[in-house]
Amino acid sequence: MLKTATKPGRVPPPQPPGPACTTADHAHRPIRKPVVNEVSLDRAARIFRAVGDVSRLRILALLSQGEACVTEIAAATQEELSTISQRLRILRSEHLVVRRRQGKHINYALSDQHIVEMVFNALAHASETPASPTALLDPDEEP
Amino acid sequence: MLKTATKPGRVPPPQPPGPACTTADHAHRPIRKPVVNEVSLDRAARIFRAVGDVSRLRILALLSQGEACVTEIAAATQEELSTISQRLRILRSEHLVVRRRQGKHINYALSDQHIVEMVFNALAHASETPASPTALLDPDEEP
DNA sequence: TCAACACTTGAACAACTCTGCAACTGTTGT
DNA sequence: ACAACAGTTGCAGAGTTGTTCAAGTGTTGA
DSSP: OOOSSSOSSOSSOOOOOSOOOOOTTSOOOOOOOOOSOHHHHHHHHHHHHHHOSHHHHHHHHHHTTSOEEHHHHHHHHTOOHHHHHHHHHHHHHTTSEEEEEETTEEEEEEOOHHHHHHHHHHHHHHHHSOSOSGGGTSOSSOO | OOOSSOOSSOSSOOOOOSOOOOOTTSOOOOOOOOOSOHHHHHHHHHHHHHHSSHHHHHHHHHHTTSOEEHHHHHHHHTOOHHHHHHHHHHHHHTTSEEEEEETTEEEEEEOOHHHHHHHHHHHHHHHHSOSOSGGGTSOSSOO
């Protein structure tokens, strides 16, 4: 799961076809290169993708209140045990949660405080934004 | 694209089957409820999903250096114009970027500083993490 | 040693995503 | 008005993802 953070579609990227716009009316800024390391970019994308699912985000929100075992999470979210297990597998593969065995149970907990904060900042941001004003029709470039 | 932040799989969630673990050996904590507003959860997930793709994240990284028109972005990333346009459409639908027409060109720019910071914090975090120590084999619960 | 519990994992499938092509909409310069 | 440029959009196909079922792995208590 979560392949290389580059989604479906056709695989092999094509050749740079045209010469790109270079008309006088639009003096193009210097061609800004990637800037960010490809590996970090990919790693960040994978993390975002992992939390880019309500179900998984819900689990993180739940764990933010303290660790919990799979069964507890399943009960709290009214979901199948295996479903939760799979979701946790994804989160774990991105190191967003860690697990620890305790007898028959396996407790999961949020791992990285850095990431956790990021997630909740976004959550807070999402709560603030009323859904955006005109946005729903065609936003941007105000008249 | 980007449906309701709840991915593929079968659509209708099933009935809460069993009574959940309630053995004596594991005194379950009080059943912690959702806590976070469902709408915010969904909104946050959509945002994360939008940036959860290297290609789109790359565009954001590029725009962090200043606005750019579609052609410039396409040139910088060696991609088809329509491909970039589609990616920008996704980013725009989550209000991560805004556009502004300038003659024949349409310039795109990052919209929300709040979000922008979040993205780059994650990017920074991803750069720090060397990829995780043992992680690659089965991490967690140290021996 | 065994049954029961708590999970994990592999496979299958339906649903969703991304990309590129072709066709179409806007702007500008002539 | 027209050609050319800059972007957008509809569509199809290949690929990916999430959920569930069934079967497998660990642990514990009897």
